[in-house]
Amino acid sequence: xxxxxxxxxxxxxxxxxxxxxxxxxxxxxxxxxxxxxxxxxxxxxxxxxxxxxxxxxxxxxxxxxxxxxxxxxxxxxxxxxxxxxxxxxxxxxxxxxxxxxxxxxxxxxxxxxxxxxxxxxxxxxxxxxxxxxxxxxxxxxxxxxxxxxxxxxxxxxxxxxxxxxxxxxxxxxxxx
Numbered sequence: 001x002x003x004x005x006x007x008x009x010x011x012x013x014x015x016x017x018x019x020x021x022x023x024x025x026x027x028x029x030x031x032x033x034x035x036x037x038x039x040x041x042x043x044x045x046x047x048x049x050x051x052x053x054x055x056x057x058x059x060x061x062x063x064x065x066x067x068x069x070x071x072x073x074x075x076x077x078x079x080x081x082x083x084x085x086x087x088x089x090x091x092x093x094x095x096x097x098x099x100x101x102x103x104x105x106x107x108x109x110x111x112x113x114x115x116x117x118x119x120x121x122x123x124x125x126x127x128x129x130x131x132x133x134x135x136x137x138x139x140x141x142x143x144x145x146x147x148x149x150x151x152x153x154x155x156x157x158x159x160x161x162x163x164x165x166x167x168x169x170x171x172x173x174x175x176x
Contacts, residue, residue, distance in 0.1 A: 016111035020104065027100045035093070042085060049160060050078065056167055070167065077163040081156050088152030092145060099141045103134070 053074045110130045117123040 012115055013111075016108075016115065020108055020111065024104055027104070042089075046078075046082065049081075053078065053163070070170075073166070074163050077159040080159040084159070085152065085156040088148070088155065092148050092152065095141075095145060095148065099137075103137070 053071075110126065114123055114126050117126060
């Protein structure tokens with residue numbers, strides 16, 4: 001009888017383990033897809049910014065010395081923006097993985113709690129509590145990641161915006 005109960009408990013844990021593993025694979029796939037999309041968008045933004053800086057620089061400045069100085073400053077702004085973006089993406093990735101890891105650990109604990117339910121009503125009660133809790137935590141984490149994204153975007157474009165302002169000022173002075 002004891003061997004049969006152990007086998008039954010182990011059999012009952014198999015779907016939970018499979019669900020946890022499937023959830024982990026889904027999170028990893030989402031993270032990978034998100035990282036790939038962010039990298040692609042980052043590269044496009046970098047390319048567009050670099051092209052715009054190069055076009056503006058060559059059209060505005062005729063003197064080699066001035067052009068070299070402007071390009072150097074533009075490159076410095078670009079490097080600064082790239083560093084800010086990289087640090088921001090790193091912070092966002094860490095935040096997401098911390099959330100994902102916490103969710104996985106919590107889901108394992110919930111699965112154990114559900115397996116320990118004494119009746120169907122207790123199982124449904126635990127399930128409802130978990131669903132609400134997960135929904136609330138996901139909303140909060142989404143809001144936090146959105147806020148971080150906006151902050152990173154603003155901080156990333158600040159050096160580029162400053163360089164654009166300087167360039168426009170020089171254009172206006174040259175035209176006057």
